[in-house]
Amino acid sequence: MTMTKPKLAVWKFASCDGCQLSLLDCEDELLAVAGAIDIANFAEASRDIQPGPYDLSLVEGSITTAHDAERIQEVRRLSKYLVTIGACATAGGIQALRNFQDVKEFMAIVYASPHYISTLATSTPIADHVHVDFELRGCPINKQQLLEVITAFLHHRRPAISAHSVCIECKLRGNPCVMVTQKMACLGPVTHAGCGAICPSYNRGCYGCYGPMESPNTKSLSAWLEKLDVAAPDVARLFRSYNAAAPAFKEAGDRHE
Amino acid sequence: MSINQPDLPAQSFRIDRTGLDELLAALKNRGYTLVGPTVRDHAMVYDELTGTQDLPVGKGDQQEAGTYQLVDRGDAALFGYNLGPHSWKKYLFPPRHKLWQAELTDDGLAFSEPDQATPPKYAFIGVRACELHAIQVQDKVFAGGDHRDAHYCRTRERAFIVAVNCSQAAATCFCPSMNTGPAVTSGFDIALTEVIAADAHYFVMQAGSQLGQAVLDQITPCLADSTEIQAAAQCVANARAQMERQLDTADIQNLLYRNAENPRWEKIAQRCLSCANCTMVCPTCFCSSVEDTTDLTGSHAERWRQWDSCFTLDFSYLHGGSVRTSTRAQYRQWMTHKLASWIDQFDTSGCVGCGRCITWCPVGIDITEEVRLMRENDMASSENSQRGGR
Numbered sequence: 017m018t019m020t021k022p023k024l025a026v027w028k029f030a031s032c033d034g035c036q037l038s039l040l041d042c043e044d045e046l047l048a049v050a051g052a053i054d055i056a057n058f059a060e061a062s063r064d065i066q067p068g069p070y071d072l073s074l075v076e077g078s079i080t081t082a083h084d085a086e087r088i089q090e091v092r093r094l095s096k097y098l099v100t101i102g103a104c105a106t107a108g109g110i111q112a113l114r115n116f117q118d119v120k121e122f123m124a125i126v127y128a129s130p131h132y133i134s135t136l137a138t139s140t141p142i143a144d145h146v147h148v149d150f151e152l153r154g155c156p157i158n159k160q161q162l163l164e165v166i167t168a169f170l171h172h173r174r175p176a177i178s179a180h181s182v183c184i185e186c187k188l189r190g191n192p193c194v195m196v197t198q199k200m201a202c203l204g205p206v207t208h209a210g211c212g213a214i215c216p217s218y219n220r221g222c223y224g225c226y227g228p229m230e231s232p233n234t235k236s237l238s239a240w241l242e243k244l245d246v247a248a249p250d251v252a253r254l255f256r257s258y259n260a261a262a263p264a265f266k267e268a269g270d271r272h273e
Numbered sequence: 274m275s276i277n278q279p280d281l282p283a284q285s286f287r288i289d290r291t292g293l294d295e296l297l298a299a300l301k302n303r304g305y306t307l308v309g310p311t312v313r314d315h316a317m318v319y320d321e322l323t324g325t326q327d328l329p330v331g332k333g334d335q336q337e338a339g340t341y342q343l344v345d346r347g348d349a350a351l352f353g354y355n356l357g358p359h360s361w362k363k364y365l366f367p368p369r370h371k372l373w374q375a376e377l378t379d380d381g382l383a384f385s386e387p388d389q390a391t392p393p394k395y396a397f398i399g400v401r402a403c404e405l406h407a408i409q410v411q412d413k414v415f416a417g418g419d420h421r422d423a424h425y426c427r428t429r430e431r432a433f434i435v436a437v438n439c440s441q442a443a444a445t446c447f448c449p450s451m452n453t454g455p456a457v458t459s460g461f462d463i464a465l466t467e468v469i470a471a472d473a474h475y476f477v478m479q480a481g482s483q484l485g486q487a488v489l490d491q492i493t494p495c496l497a498d499s500t501e502i503q504a505a506a507q508c509v510a511n512a513r514a515q516m517e518r519q520l521d522t523a524d525i526q527n528l529l530y531r532n533a534e535n536p537r538w539e540k541i542a543q544r545c546l547s548c549a550n551c552t553m554v555c556p557t558c559f560c561s562s563v564e565d566t567t568d569l570t571g572s573h574a575e576r577w578r579q580w581d582s583c584f585t586l587d588f589s590y591l592h593g594g595s596v597r598t599s600t601r602a603q604y605r606q607w608m609t610h611k612l613a614s615w616i617d618q619f620d621t622s623g624c625v626g627c628g629r630c631i632t633w634c635p636v637g638i639d640i641t642e643e644v645r646l647m648r649e650n651d652m653a654s655s656e657n658s659q660r661g662g663r
């Protein structure tokens with residue numbers, strides 16, 4: 017085929033780089049990716065950065081500075097399709113814990129000269145700032161799902177990514193439920209699928225790193241967790257992690273604080 | 274497929290654990306893959322077995338709505354447990370299954386059968402009465418009518434069934450309400466009852482098919498005497514006496530149909546997580562979704578089938594959106610299908626009273642209790658329709 021390959025860009029905002037790394041982590045498939053798509057802008061992989069516009073932009077990270085709030089507008093202008101990858105870009109990430117506290121206090125504790133720091137009071141998801149075409153969940157994302165999103169984009173179809181509970185993945189794997197057998201706290205029933213139920217497969221409860229599933233009944237789950245003797249502050253803590261600012265988890269955390 | 278043949282001599286035999294090992298070895302020699310109960314991750318699950326040592330020796334369980342715990346029985350029982358989270362559907366109707374694959378060639382798409390097109394010949398060890406009924410319910414879905422499921426039929430026809438009568442019931446069991454147990458009556462090749470007395474541990478055994486008889490003849494068991502047959506019958510009677518839950522099925526179709534708008538559904542929805550665990554563990558639930566995937570180059574495609582559930586939004590996605598968007602509608606669909614519309618569809622209930630959905634619901638929603646509450650708040654009774662249910 018002599019058609020020009022679609023151009024891909026990978027962007028980083030406030031994040032740990034783990035999600036972009038998932039792309040490099042596609043060792044076996046990386047050549048196929050490079051064969052199908054022109055990786056035009058991916059600073060973590062190459063210094064050869066080609067100018068936009070881009071057919072597909074993968075955006076990692078949340079908006080935590082005024083500068084980034086402007087930069088995301090530019091990314092949107094340059095991108096035909098914009099897909100966010102990971103909990104930071106999709107829900108604000110772990111750094112959104114600042115939304116519940118006073119950021120100035122944090123800075124005073126952490127930095128010797130806090131006046132050098134220029135930051136916003138909140139960490140917000142990309143979709144709060146620009147139109148997002150698809151949100152890929154996870155902390156970090158699952159590389160198979162990333163490949164599926166890229167493949168779906170290449171073939172102009174909807175990505176086959178399910179929004180139901182982690183429990184379905186648990187059951188497909190044949191895991192006996194850790195809540196039912198061991199009274200362990202598990203967020204699986206209210207968490208978005210995609211990881212393949214990694215944590216319960218290793219005998220621990222899900223801590224919700226994929227964020228809320230399509231119809232999260234956090235009220236009922238929290239009430240049951242309290243019946244299992246999980247104290248209210250611990251229930252709040254369960255919801256206050258990588259997806260603390262995702263609305264369903266935020267409300268659940270607020271209710272138990 | 275195992276069909277009970279009434280012309281078989283109704284003889285009962287007696288074997289001990291060594292005899293059972295011989296039986297398993299005989300099945301292995303005939304090319305069967307042995308699958309049955311074993312302990313893993315704090316529960317009894319179904320997996321491949323090498324012999325009786327892999328069974329849950331001396332293990333029992335305590336079950337209630339939303340909880341399950343393995344316990345030591347203090348004896349050497351091999352089948353002293355009740356049902357766990359797995360059912361035989363994981364073999365007959367696998368959780369994920371490739372239907373076909375295709376390559377893009379110069380002459381267009383070339384389709385081919387997936388590698389696992391010929392499933393193993395399974396011997397199911399330890400199938401309980403309600404589970405035999407569940408298999409028969411799924412037979413109607415996958416092997417009845419004009420559209421037979423090839424993979425299901427191939428696996429089912431070749432499967433050998435060693436059934437086991439229940440000697441104890443879990444607190445979540447209610448098979449007598451559904452007329453499915455605890456006694457094994459048909460649909461097996463060999464049936465066992467485990468008898469544990471102060472000084473004896475043996476199995477009373479019958480053949481349920483010519484094939485079962487042939488396997489049984491191979492291990493030359495001795496005939497059971499009347500005391501032993503009596504003791505086995507007593508075990509099943511004990512299980513029946515232990516049943517705590519029941520589900521009143523009288524006029525159940527009309528009850529659920531006329532209560533489609535009962536406010537009770539909203540009450541359940543406040544607790545229900547729409548997590549789908551109940552449908553996954555249910556031995557009769559048969560819903561799946563089919564997904565086509567392509568690789569990056571677009572030259573290789575696959576079609577996969579995977580368990581799905583009426584509790585997901587995608588499952589009821591039709592042109593323009595999902596038709597069941599509320600948990601209220603999802604739970605109503607689940608319970609009404611299991612207990613009522615299943616009867617219209619397949620001439621049998623979709624519930625065999627195994628209790629799995631009660632135990633494995635992470636928030637302990639109990640189908641027997643919900644039916645009881647629906648009756649109590651039946652909109653047909655004038656008192657309730659005035660106050661609009663509870």
Ligand code: SF4
Pocket residue numbers: 182183184186187191192193194195196202203204205213216221222550635
């Ligand atoms: S272990 Fe967690 S994710 Fe798995 S079935 Fe139980 S509640 Fe659901």
Ligand code: SF4
Pocket residue numbers: 155182207208211212213214215216221222223224225226227
């Ligand atoms: S089980 Fe939960 S916490 Fe663990 S990887 Fe999956 S979504 Fe994340």
Ligand code: SF4
Pocket residue numbers: 551554555556557611623624625626627628629630631640
């Ligand atoms: S509805 Fe519940 S009790 Fe009935 S067969 Fe299914 S899992 Fe068992």
Ligand code: SF4
Pocket residue numbers: 544545546547548549550551552584633634635636637638
């Ligand atoms: S009834 Fe229980 S297991 Fe079923 S979807 Fe609701 S919460 Fe999950």
